[in-house]
Amino acid sequence: MRTDTPQPVRLVDYRPPAFLIDEVRLDFDLIPTATRVKARLSVRRDGAAGEPLVLNGERLKLISVAVDGRVLATSDYEVDAEFLRIPNVPDAFVLETEVEINPQANTALEGLYMSGGRFCTQCEAEGFRKITYWPDRPDVLSRFTVRLEADKAFHRLLSNGNLMEAGEMPGGRHYAVWNDPFPKPCYLFALVAGELDVLEDSLVTMSGRTVDLRIYVDPGMAPRAAYAMDSLKRSMKWDEQAFGREYDLDLFMIVAVRDFNFGAMENKGLNIFNASLLLADEATATDLDYERIEGVVAHEYFHNWTGDRITCRDWFQLCLKEGLTVFRDQSFSGDMRGHAVQRIKDVKALRARQFPEDQGPMAHPVRPNSFLKIDNFYTATIYEKGSEVIRMLKTLIGAEDFRRGMDLYFERWDGHATTVEAFIECFAEVTGRDLSNFFAWYEQAGTPRVTIASRYDADKRTLELDLSQSTPPTPGQPSKRPLPIPVALGLLDSDGRTMAFDYEGAATDQAVIVLDEARKRVVLSGVDSDPVLSALRGFSAPVVMTTDAPPKDRYVALAADPDLFNRWEAGQDLARDLILARAAGKPDEIAEERYAEAVGRALSDQASDEAFKALILALPSESDLALAMRPADPQAIHAARDALRLRMALHLDDMLKRLHIGLQESGEFSADAAAAGRRALRNAALELMAINPRGDVVERAAGHYQASGNMTDAMGGMQALMLAGGEPFAEALSDFYARWKAEPLVIDKWFALQARDQGEGALGRVMGLTTHPAFDAKNPNRLRALVATFGAGNPAAFHDPSGAGYRFLADQILMVDGFNPMIAARLVDPLAGWRRYLPELGALMRAELVRIAGHEGLSKNVYELVTRALAESA
Ligand code: TRP
Ligand code: ZN
Numbered sequence: 008m009r010t011d012t013p014q015p016v017r018l019v020d021y022r023p024p025a026f027l028i029d030e031v032r033l034d035f036d037l038i039p040t041a042t043r044v045k046a047r048l049s050v051r052r053d054g055a056a057g058e059p060l061v062l063n064g065e066r067l068k069l070i071s072v073a074v075d076g077r078v079l080a081t082s083d084y085e086v087d088a089e090f091l092r093i094p095n096v097p098d099a100f101v102l103e104t105e106v107e108i109n110p111q112a113n114t115a116l117e118g119l120y121m122s123g124g125r126f127c128t129q130c131e132a133e134g135f136r137k138i139t140y141w142p143d144r145p146d147v148l149s150r151f152t153v154r155l156e157a158d159k160a161f162h163r164l165l166s167n168g169n170l171m172e173a174g175e176m177p178g179g180r181h182y183a184v185w186n187d188p189f190p191k192p193c194y195l196f197a198l199v200a201g202e203l204d205v206l207e208d209s210l211v212t213m214s215g216r217t218v219d220l221r222i223y224v225d226p227g228m229a230p231r232a233a234y235a236m237d238s239l240k241r242s243m244k245w246d247e248q249a250f251g252r253e254y255d256l257d258l259f260m261i262v263a264v265r266d267f268n269f270g271a272m273e274n275k276g277l278n279i280f281n282a283s284l285l286l287a288d289e290a291t292a293t294d295l296d297y298e299r300i301e302g303v304v305a306h307e308y309f310h311n312w313t314g315d316r317i318t319c320r321d322w323f324q325l326c327l328k329e330g331l332t333v334f335r336d337q338s339f340s341g342d343m344r345g346h347a348v349q350r351i352k353d354v355k356a357l358r359a360r361q362f363p364e365d366q367g368p369m370a371h372p373v374r375p376n377s378f379l380k381i382d383n384f385y386t387a388t389i390y391e392k393g394s395e396v397i398r399m400l401k402t403l404i405g406a407e408d409f410r411r412g413m414d415l416y417f418e419r420w421d422g423h424a425t426t427v428e429a430f431i432e433c434f435a436e437v438t439g440r441d442l443s444n445f446f447a448w449y450e451q452a453g454t455p456r457v458t459i460a461s462r463y464d465a466d467k468r469t470l471e472l473d474l475s476q477s478t479p480p481t482p483g484q485p486s487k488r489p490l491p492i493p494v495a496l497g498l499l500d501s502d503g504r505t506m507a508f509d510y511e512g513a514a515t516d517q518a519v520i521v522l523d524e525a526r527k528r529v530v531l532s533g534v535d536s537d538p539v540l541s542a543l544r545g546f547s548a549p550v551v552m553t554t555d556a557p558p559k560d561r562y563v564a565l566a567a568d569p570d571l572f573n574r575w576e577a578g579q580d581l582a583r584d585l586i587l588a589r590a591a592g593k594p595d596e597i598a599e600e601r602y603a604e605a606v607g608r609a610l611s612d613q614a615s616d617e618a619f620k621a622l623i624l625a626l627p628s629e630s631d632l633a634l635a636m637r638p639a640d641p642q643a644i645h646a647a648r649d650a651l652r653l654r655m656a657l658h659l660d661d662m663l664k665r666l667h668i669g670l671q672e673s674g675e676f677s678a679d680a681a682a683a684g685r686r687a688l689r690n691a692a693l694e695l696m697a698i699n700p701r702g703d704v705v706e707r708a709a710g711h712y713q714a715s716g717n718m719t720d721a722m723g724g725m726q727a728l729m730l731a732g733g734e735p736f737a738e739a740l741s742d743f744y745a746r747w748k749a750e751p752l753v754i755d756k757w758f759a760l761q762a763r764d765q766g767e768g769a770l771g772r773v774m775g776l777t778t779h780p781a782f783d784a785k786n787p788n789r790l791r792a793l794v795a796t797f798g799a800g801n802p803a804a805f806h807d808p809s810g811a812g813y814r815f816l817a818d819q820i821l822m823v824d825g826f827n828p829m830i831a832a833r834l835v836d837p838l839a840g841w842r843r844y845l846p847e848l849g850a851l852m853r854a855e856l857v858r859i860a861g862h863e864g865l866s867k868n869v870y871e872l873v874t875r876a877l878a879e880s881a
Contacts, residue, residue, distance in 0.1 A: 013867050015377040018323040024142055025054030025061075028149045029190075033139065037126055037157035037200050039111040042119065043070070045103070046139045048149075052098040059094040060102070063136035063143040066118070070105040091140045104140050113137070114785060114826035122266035123225065125201025126161065127279060131272060132322055132381045135193035145319045146424040148190035153198065156182040161200040163223060165260060167191070167275045187275055189255065190422065192318055197274035199223070199262045206232040210240050210254075213247045218254050223262040224286065231286040234297060234678065235261065235304050242305040245339050250413060252312045261285065261304075265751065268787055268829050269385065271303050273310030280307070283752050283788055289676040289717040291753050294683035296718075301343060306336040317420045322381040326373045326449070327427050329385075330393015337394060344680040347571035348618045354546045354572070357395065358631055361387035361549070365454045366634065367840045368876045370481035374427050374449040379871035382829045388452070395549040396448045400431075402493045402519060402547055403445070404438050411437040444523060447490050452481040455490055455550040457522065463537040470498070470508070470534045475526040476550070482878065491523040495547035498531070498538035503567025509533040519547065539563045544570040558584070558598070565605050565623075571615075575622055578606065582626050582651065587636055589647035599651060603658035610662060617670070618684030621691045626651060629802040638845045641806035645765065652698045659695070666692040667707065676717055683719070690723030700731035709735050718753070725760055732766045754781055755792040762796035769804045773797050774815055784823055787830050794819045798837035805837060806844070810851035813838060817855035820869060821862055828866030835859075835869060839876040853877070 028048045036043040050060065069086055072079045074096060085092040091104075113120035118137025119128050128138070136143040153166040159181050164173070168187030175181050203223040210218050220239060222232040239261070246252040260277045267281035284303045287296050313335065314328035341349040364370060364387050371384070373393050378384050401409040412434035420429060427449055435442045460473040474494065478487035497517040498506040509532045510518040520529055539560040543552050564577035581602050588595055609615070609623045626648055633639035656663065670689035672682070693711055696704050708731060712724025725743060728736040740757070747753035758781075762773055776782060776793055783789045798805055798816050805812040816837060824831035841852035859865070860873045 009865055009870055013379050013870065015379055016322075016381075017377045018321070018374075019376070021321050021323075023054065024144065024147050025052065025058045026142065026147075027051050027053045028142065028147055030152070031149050032152045032154070034154045035156065035198065037110075037155060037161060039121055039126075040109050042108050042110055042126075043105060044108065044139045045105045046141070048102045048104075048141075050096070050100055050102050052096075056098070059092050060096045061142075062091045062093075062140040063089065063133070064091050064106070064140040065089055065136050066108065067137070067140065068107040069140075070107060071103075073103040075100050076103075106139055108138065115829065116266055116268050116787070116827060117829060119198070120266075122264045123201075125199065125203070125264070126157070127199045127201075127262065127264050128197050128274075129268060129272060129279065130196050130274075131194040132385075133194075135196055138196075141193050143193055144321065145192040145194055146321065148192055148318070148422075148424060150186075150188065150190050151196060152184065152186045153196075154182060154184045155198060155200060156180055157200050160202070163199065163201060163203045163205075165197075165199040165223070165262065165277060167195070167197055167277050168256060169258060189275060189316070191275050191315060192424065195273070195275045195315055195318075197272070197277045197279055199264075199277070199279070202226060203262065204229045206230075206236055208236050208240065210243055212243070212253045214253060216253075216257070218243075218256070219258045221258070221260045222285070223260065225263070225265070225282070228263075228286055231288050231291070232263070234287045235280075235285045235300055238301040238304040239308060241301075241343065242308040242339060245305070245342065246309060246312070246335075249338065249342075250312070250335070250410075250417075252417070254311065255316070259308075261307075265788070266786055268827070271307050273307045273314050275311070275315045278307045280304075281788065283755065286752060287678075289678070291718055291747075291750055293719040293722055293756075294678070294686055297678045297683070298340070298344070302336050302340050305339045306332055309335045309339075312417065316422065317417070318424045320424045320426050322378075322384070323374055323376070324426050325381070325384060326389045326393035326396075327425070327430055329390050330373060331397055331430075333390050333394035334397040345616070345618070348616075348622065348680075348684075350545055350572050351575050351619075351622050353391075353394075357387070357391045357549060358634075359628065361391045362454055362551075362634060363630070363840055364388055364836075365392075365452060365481070366479075366843070368482060368842075368878060369836075369839060369872065370452045372450050372452045372484075376483075380828075380832070380868045382868055383832055383871055392549055399448065399491075399493055399548055400434060400442075400445065402495070403491070403521065404434060404440070408434070408438045444491050447488060451478065451487055451490065452484055453478040453487060455492060455548075457492060457494070457543075457548075457550045457552045459494075459540065459542055459552065459554045461540055461555065463534065465537070468532060468534050470531040470538060470540075472520070472529045472531065472540075473526070474520065474522045474529065476522055477525065482875070489523060489525045491521055492548045492550060494520045494522055494542055495544040496520065496540065496542040497544060497570065498534065499541055499563055499568060500536055500538060501563060503539075503563050505569055506535060506538050507533065508538075517544065541568050541570055541573045543573070545572045546576075562601075562605055565609060571619060574609075575619070578609065578623055579627050581605070583632060583635060586626070586632055586644065586647045586651055589650055590632075590636060590640060590643040594647075594650070596654075599654050600658065602651075603655045606655065607659050607662055610659070610666070616681070616684055617688040618680065621684065621687035624688070624691045624695065630799070633802065633843070637843070638849070639843050640845050641802045641848075642808070645803035649698060652695060656695050656699045663692040663696050667696070667711075672716075686717075686719045686723070690720065690726070693723055693727045694730065697727035697730040705731045705735055709739070712739050718756075722756060722760065729760065729764055729766070748781070751786075751788070755788050758782070758789065758792040759796045759800075762793050763800050765801060765803050769801070770807050770812055770815070773801075773804070777819075784819070785826065787827070790819075790823065790830065791833075795834055798834060806848055808848070810848075810854075813852050813855045817859055820859055824862075824866050824869050825864075828868040831866065832868035832872055835872040835876070839872065841876070 030049040032047040034045040110119045110121050117134040155164040164183035166185035171184045171186050173183040204226050206222045206229040208220045256276045263280050263282040263285040265282050271280040309332050313331045415433040455476050455478045457476050462471045505516050507516050561577040568574040632644045670685050708727035715721040728739045820831050820834045838852050841849045856873050
């Protein structure tokens with residue numbers, strides 16, 4: 008147990024920095040176990056006279072401090088485990104410090120650490136304080152000059168900005184000096200030193216400047232950076248076209264590292280990536296990997312403007328850069344791969360990660376008010392819901408005004424650290440609108456429930472819509488106010504044809520109704536027949552919507568809604584209702600047949616593409632279904648979902664076989680969206696067949712695996728074999744391992760696949776894998792592949808009635824917390840929603856949370872999450 012009670016940081020306590028640092032010179036003498044860091048800071052007082060200088064610093068061995076060249080005696084300053092305090096400093100002075108750090112011993116992967124024998128850094132959010140004494144907050148912007156010195160075995164010496172100088176030193180050492188002309192907060196600082204190969208390219212920007220592009224990777228891996236390079240170039244061009252944003256330095260570098268806490272990091276001019284989000288070729292990466300690489304390369308690149316040039320005043324403003332940058336990367340991916348399919352995937356991710364968060368103990372506004380560890384707030388709410396809020400803003404004010412507001416934002420705030428208010432103010436100004444009610448989307452947690460009741464009047468040819476909203480309470484926010492919710496809608500006739508109607512005096516076939524009160528009545532006129540309502544098109548707001556429409560309307564939508572999101576959604580709604588009815592012991596077999604038949608028709612639709620069909624074929628996930636069932640019974644959901652899958656497999660047998668044969672590719676591999684869509688549908692067909700593992704299906708799956716010419720199909724084959732289980736699966740597993748044991752990113756897939764195994768005895772096998780020689784909890788990718796995938800992606804096994812799944816996860820959390828608190832905290836989530844489950848399961852989950860909370864020496868990170876999970880609910 009923690010003996011102290013950590014105090015939260017609160018938004019209302021924000022004060023501007025007392026001192027600014029205009030320039031800094033850092034000198035690194037890089038030695039793995041004893042690196043020396045000398046810092047020379049030009050400090051300027053910006054707050055009240057007489058205030059002491061207070062700098063953050065953790066795990067630093069202080070060697071010396073000097074003010075204006077005078078070395079301080081230990082009585083001139085105070086230093087403890089978190090701060091260096093110097094009273095009596097002038098209003099402007101030069102501060103020089105020297106510290107020693109041990110990158111080799113840094114297992115938290117925050118600050119300066121070693122990965123694969125190379126030095127690298129991760130400073131966001133508060134890691135820079137583990138490198139040197141500094142005001143570690145995003146509103147202190149400084150120009151950095153950095154000198155790196157190391158043994159020549161550390162061949163590449165990289166930091167932000169432009170290379171000014173490099174050369175040899177006596178004793179087999181060498182050095183490089185980098186200067187970044189753009190003032191930046193310390194969280195964007197980066198350095199890398201070590202043996203790396205490089206893939207080089209260049210790009211001419213919109214104003215005609217040539218930018219050198221370099222991607223640094225493990226020796227021998229440069230060819231696998233080609234797709235990331237291509238994605239980078241497309242991102243750079245896209246930001247010029249879509250937002251008028253040009254890259255600003257002459258050099259842009261990306262480095263891939265194997266040990267990395269999250270996905271990637273937008274350090275100015277020197278992005279650092281988890282290798283899993285950078286390296287790809289057809290043999291080792293799946294189509295999903297390609298898709299994510301494209302999206303994350305774009306995301307980090309887009310941060311150059313939304314994050315680096317304009318940064319956050321404080322960490323409560325995190326969505327200012329993250330929500331906005333996710334919105335930008337999603338828009339880019341939509342342009343690259345098709346908007347309908349992209350939108351469905353984005354909404355699936357939002358529902359899988361953000362909706363449960365919003366209904367659990369961690370529910371927080373897009374802009375939170377307090378935290379213990381900011382690391383815990385890199386959440387789906389900040390990122391994904393933050394993006395939804397921007398998307399709604401664009402829907403509400405229109406694309407043109409949205410662009411004008413963005414232009415104003417870039418012009419006004421370039422070079423500054425700012426707030427969400429200042430961002431929204433730009434849109435209020437260009438539109439002349441009062442956006443104060445819109446701002447509530449940033450301040451209010453929880454997912455609004457929207458209901459729509461409709462009544463058709465044949466005599467008046469009107470459709471009366473009765474819309475209402477309410478948001479359930481969340482921790483700390485017991486009562487909620489109405490939000491402005493844009494509801495995009497259209498009407499279909501009973502044959503699925505688009506119907507025109509009159510709204511606000513104009514004829515249209517689609518309208519956006521803004522539901523900005525608790526309840527609103529809207530009348531659509533000129534409606535020729537009793538229509539099928541297609542509401543919340545494109546998922547126009549992050550809400551849970553229910554309507555009073557009968558199931559037959561959903562069949563019309565599934566067959567014909569021109570809004571592809573709603574077409575997909577109609578199928579998901581039908582499937583969800585069928586599975587939940589079955590899980591509640593009331594299966595409707597006739598309706599299940601009808602559903603299978605409708606899916607069959609959707610699959611035969613010549614007009615829609617394969618990627619879309621693959622999405623239609625997939626049933627809602629077990630965790631998605633658990634959100635809709637109170638209390639959730641994971642075993643009943645699992646059984647009911649499998650039963651519907653089996654019915655579909657039987658009903659669609661011929662069609663699935665035809666798809667599996669017909670979509671087989673010959674000829675050259677292409678990673679493009681169309682080819683990926685064909686593979687997705689073919690693998691989905693195989694997977695569905697495998698729910699009914701007769702001999703010929705097992706043979707088909709084994710053949711699929713053996714004939715696979717790329718990792719997508721290899722994994723598809725393995726997945727199907729896993730469903731069938733038994734000897735053929737065991738053989739494929741060992742074949743796969745033998746073939747790929749030298750490729751860490753592929754072995755991660757091998758672990759992750761088994762973590763999702765729902766077969767008999769899976770929990771024991773997953774636990775057994777933690778003693779496999781290739782398992783390494785210190786590598787976040789490997790740990791996530793097995794442990795996080797099990798917790799989040801295998802509900803039936805995780806929620807084993809014995810509680811053994813919970814105990815296993817809790818043991819892993821405590822073990823990992825001993826060396827990497829940020830990663831340990833990320834594993835808590837599957838236990839946090841304990842109140843939503845059957846009471847006997849909830850009690851077992853809660854008991855594990857209590858056990859974790861009582862652990863001696865628990866990190867602040869994990870402490871914050873378990874105490875929130877255990878707190879009385881709102
Ligand atoms: N800012 C990064 C992004 O979204 C993510 C990030 C924040 C991060 N903190 C981190 C990555 C710590 C790795 C480690 O692009
Ligand atoms: Zn980001």
